[in-house]
Amino acid sequence: MVTLAEVARHAGVSASTVSYVLSGKRPISVATRLQVEQSIRELGYHPNAGARALASSRSNIIALMVPLRTDMYVPVMMEIAVAVATTARTHGYDVLLLTGEEGPEAVRRVTGSGLADAMILMDVELDDERLPLLRSTDQPSVLIGLPADTSGLTCVDLDFRATGALCVEHLAMLGHRDIAVIGEAPTVYERHTGFAERTLDGLRSRARELGIRVLHRPCGGGYDAITAVLTRILDERPGTSGFVVQNEQAVEPLLALLRRQGRAVPEDVSVVAICPEQVAVQASVRLTSVSIPAQEMGRQAVERLVAKIDGRGTDEVSLIAPELTVRASAGAAP
Amino acid sequence: MVTLAEVARHAGVSASTVSYVLSGKRPISVATRLQVEQSIRELGYHPNAGARALASSRSNIIALMVPLRTDMYVPVMMEIAVAVATTARTHGYDVLLLTGEEGPEAVRRVTGSGLADAMILMDVELDDERLPLLRSTDQPSVLIGLPADTSGLTCVDLDFRATGALCVEHLAMLGHRDIAVIGEAPTVYERHTGFAERTLDGLRSRARELGIRVLHRPCGGGYDAITAVLTRILDERPGTSGFVVQNEQAVEPLLALLRRQGRAVPEDVSVVAICPEQVAVQASVRLTSVSIPAQEMGRQAVERLVAKIDGRGTDEVSLIAPELTVRASAGAAP
DNA sequence: AGCTCTCATCGAAGCGCTTCAACGAGGATG
DNA sequence: CATCCTCGTTGAAGCGCTTCGATGAGAGCT
Numbered sequence: 001m002v003t004l005a006e007v008a009r010h011a012g013v014s015a016s017t018v019s020y021v022l023s024g025k026r027p028i029s030v031a032t033r034l035q036v037e038q039s040i041r042e043l044g045y046h047p048n049a050g051a052r053a054l055a056s057s058r059s060n061i062i063a064l065m066v067p068l069r070t071d072m073y074v075p076v077m078m079e080i081a082v083a084v085a086t087t088a089r090t091h092g093y094d095v096l097l098l099t100g101e102e103g104p105e106a107v108r109r110v111t112g113s114g115l116a117d118a119m120i121l122m123d124v125e126l127d128d129e130r131l132p133l134l135r136s137t138d139q140p141s142v143l144i145g146l147p148a149d150t151s152g153l154t155c156v157d158l159d160f161r162a163t164g165a166l167c168v169e170h171l172a173m174l175g176h177r178d179i180a181v182i183g184e185a186p187t188v189y190e191r192h193t194g195f196a197e198r199t200l201d202g203l204r205s206r207a208r209e210l211g212i213r214v215l216h217r218p219c220g221g222g223y224d225a226i227t228a229v230l231t232r233i234l235d236e237r238p239g240t241s242g243f244v245v246q247n248e249q250a251v252e253p254l255l256a257l258l259r260r261q262g263r264a265v266p267e268d269v270s271v272v273a274i275c276p277e278q279v280a281v282q283a284s285v286r287l288t289s290v291s292i293p294a295q296e297m298g299r300q301a302v303e304r305l306v307a308k309i310d311g312r313g314t315d316e317v318s319l320i321a322p323e324l325t326v327r328a329s330a331g332a333a334p
Numbered sequence: 335m336v337t338l339a340e341v342a343r344h345a346g347v348s349a350s351t352v353s354y355v356l357s358g359k360r361p362i363s364v365a366t367r368l369q370v371e372q373s374i375r376e377l378g379y380h381p382n383a384g385a386r387a388l389a390s391s392r393s394n395i396i397a398l399m400v401p402l403r404t405d406m407y408v409p410v411m412m413e414i415a416v417a418v419a420t421t422a423r424t425h426g427y428d429v430l431l432l433t434g435e436e437g438p439e440a441v442r443r444v445t446g447s448g449l450a451d452a453m454i455l456m457d458v459e460l461d462d463e464r465l466p467l468l469r470s471t472d473q474p475s476v477l478i479g480l481p482a483d484t485s486g487l488t489c490v491d492l493d494f495r496a497t498g499a500l501c502v503e504h505l506a507m508l509g510h511r512d513i514a515v516i517g518e519a520p521t522v523y524e525r526h527t528g529f530a531e532r533t534l535d536g537l538r539s540r541a542r543e544l545g546i547r548v549l550h551r552p553c554g555g556g557y558d559a560i561t562a563v564l565t566r567i568l569d570e571r572p573g574t575s576g577f578v579v580q581n582e583q584a585v586e587p588l589l590a591l592l593r594r595q596g597r598a599v600p601e602d603v604s605v606v607a608i609c610p611e612q613v614a615v616q617a618s619v620r621l622t623s624v625s626i627p628a629q630e631m632g633r634q635a636v637e638r639l640v641a642k643i644d645g646r647g648t649d650e651v652s653l654i655a656p657e658l659t660v661r662a663s664a665g666a667a668p
Numbered sequence: 669a670g671c672t673c674t675c676a677t678c679g680a681a682g683c684g685c686t687t688c689a690a691c692g693a694g695g696a697t698g
Numbered sequence: 699c700a701t702c703c704t705c706g707t708t709g710a711a712g713c714g715c716t717t718c719g720a721t722g723a724g725a726g727c728t
Contacts, residue, residue: 001448001714003713003714003715004714004715004716005714005715013677013678014677014678014679015678015679015714015715015716016677016678016679016680016715016716016717016718017676017677017678019715019716019717020676020677020716020717023716025716025717026675026676026677026717027675027676028676028677029675029676029677032676032677044446046442046443046446046447047447047714047715048388048447048448048713048714048715049384049387049393049447049448049449050383050384050385050386050387050388050391050393050448050713050714050715051384051388051683051713051714051715051716052384052714052715052716053383053384053387053388053683053715054382054384054385054387054388054683054684054685054713054714054715054716055682055683055714055715055716055717056683056715056716056717057384057683057716059383059384061430064431066416068416068420074408074409074412074413075408075409075412077412078408078409078411078412079408081431082400082402082433085431085432085433086402086433086435089433089435089436094430094431094432094449095430095431096395096428096429096430096431097398097415097419097428097429097430097431098419098428099416099419099420099423101420101423102423108380109380112378112380113380113381113382113383114335114382114383114384115383115428221612221616222615222616223616223617223618249616252586253618256586256590256618281556282555282556282557282583283557284557284587284590335684337683337684337685338684338685338686339684339685347707347708348707348708348709349684349685349686349708349709350686350687350688350707350708350709350710351706351707351708353685353686353687354686354687354706354707357686359686359687360687360705360706360707361705361706362706362707363705363706363707366706366707381684381685382683382684382685384683384684384685385683385684385685385686385713386684386685386686387685387713388683388684388685388686388713388714388715389684389685389686389687389712389713390685390686390687390713391686391713
């Protein structure tokens with residue numbers, strides 16, 4: 001294991017000079033810099049992370065708490081996590097993966113030990129038990145998702161309220177008057193993860209303004225369960241001509257069921273989805289959809305977090321504006 | 335920030351005593367231990383990770399390299415990652431999330447800096463460029479997946495060869511003579527990620543022994559692409575009565591297509607899938623399947639890795655035996 | 669020539685912890 | 699009663715790095 005001191009000896013300078021070459025915190029003459037850099041290369045030197053962390057009290061690590069849940073659409077989580085990791089690297093940070101399992105204790109452990117300089121929380125609940133801890137700490141943090149009370153917190157999320165509104169608007173514009181919303185699993189609503197409720201909120205209030213009737217049904221996993229919910233919806237409101245689907249698992253069963261019933265998409269029935277782009281593109285009918293910008297959320301979360309670490313950041317909620325992409329699943333009402 | 339020294343002062347003992355209470359590496363009298371533990375609680379002490387890493391040259395961190403790819407079934411990756419993280423915690427380790435983006439350089443960086451004590455690599459290719467580095471290092475590592483040359487490496491994986499064999503056997507037992515294999519995306523085969531090829535190998539050689547005809551087709555993403563492949567298969571070999579599907583995305587399109595053609599599953603056609611249990615259970619027909627034991631793989635990888643860190647481990651390949659679960663998608667040949 | 673000022677470099681003091689050799693106090697032993 | 703252990707505890711020496719105050723060498727000025 002090569003140390004700073006060895007590099008210094010090899011380059012014929014002092015240890016502090018090598019340190020300054022590495023950090024750039026003091027001016028170094030070109031000749032010295034080149035000499036040191038060459039020694040580093042020749043010896044294959046890598047600064048020791050522990051020593052660095054101890055001396056500078058910065059670990060250059062960001063903690064990322066991801067949920068363990070299986071009732072959420074996993075690829076989105078994964079995409080966010082990967083975006084966080086790669087963006088963090090461009091700022092010189094590594095990412096520590098924490099699962100929700102330890103709960104609030106994990107927050108305390110990581111902050112207390114100085115293992116990480118900052119943290120990102122995913123899957124935040126409206127009244128998350130980790131929030132008090134987060135507020136009482138001076139460790140920077142960013143939430144992906146929106147709790148009920150965002151005071152003193154930095155949050156990044158898709159603007160789900162606007163997303164809901166956008167979906168109704170699109171259907172309304174196409175002349176649909178009676179629409180059904182196929183939501184996430186009931187457990188998601190019970191848990192009070194805000195996004196599902198916010199979508200519904202935005203959707204309902206815009207629908208009211210536009211004079212549109214809305215029927216909402218949560219929808220659990222499993223092909224049969226989904227089919228049952230859909231059948232019930234079509235039973236209760238046979239006049240339903242537009243669907244908003246915020247549940248990746250329900251997409252194919254819905255399309256299959258409609259096909260089987262002889263209702264053509266988009267000629268007879270229109271479908272607007274809220275889902276990752278990949279799902280929308282690969283479905284059996286290319287879906288008109290508002291995509292969930294997983295990468296963008298991960299990236300923004302890191303950017304904000306780094307800003308806060310550097311003392312530049314401010315506490316604020318930043319909502320990403322939804323974009324509706326027109327594909328083949330929504331058309332004029334019959 | 336509370337330090338060891340402060341705890342020692344508060345408890346009226348020396349710093350080293352506190353350290354030994356924490357590590358248990360020397361006998362401590364019950365009275366002293368209780369006193370120290372109380373001081374720790376009262377002061378809210380958390381050992382500083384950096385200082386610990388520096389002094390002990392152990393970071394208690396495991397690095398996990400996950401692929402960035404999108405052509406693999408993401409939930410499996412995520413499940414493995416989560417299993418790794420939770421299992422690691424039970425051994426006192428945290429997990430550092432590395433994406434494949436940096437490539438082999440990441441291995442060098444992490445090893446060199448002492449950031450992590452050991453690493454787990456996922457999505458290993460047959461001739462992976464990270465392997466030479468891994469072999470030249472004395473840092474413990476475990477691969478999830480199997481490269482071409484496993485000498486000097488510890489690997490954990492599902493026994494895909496046996497999995498392939500198991501699938502044919504089941505279909506053969508039910509009287510099927512002509513079967514088709516719907517594989518992963520062509521890119522997966524091109525990349526020489528061993529598992530797909532190994533499955534095919536095991537499947538083919540067992541098929542030969544049993545006198546079964548096999549037609550294999552890779553199958554890319556997207557509903558239409560999948561439908562096209564399936565249509566072609568049924569064109570080329572109309573007598574095909576059994577399918578082995580190793581591609582989660584193709585499951586539903588296959589079932590839908592068969593339905594549309596009036597071929598009933600499992601009365602007319604049988605399907606055996608190689609996929610995560612959740613997919614098998616939630617499909618429109620409950621699938622007879624060999625499940626991919628993601629959790630088990632993550633868990634075993636960590637157990638082996640910890641053993642190696644502690645000097646107990648040995649280099650070896652451990653293949654998890656496949657288990658075929660009979661559900662509703664495979665029946666006697668017509 | 670003497671002075672100041674700037675720029676590049678250095679030395680030394682920690683950061684908070686682990687670990688090792690050493691030590692004192694009893695208890696057991698001859 | 700002297701001697702040897704053993705057990706529990708301590709002090710001090712680092713681990714490899716950052717950072718701050720200090721220093722020396724030139725350059726620029728009067």
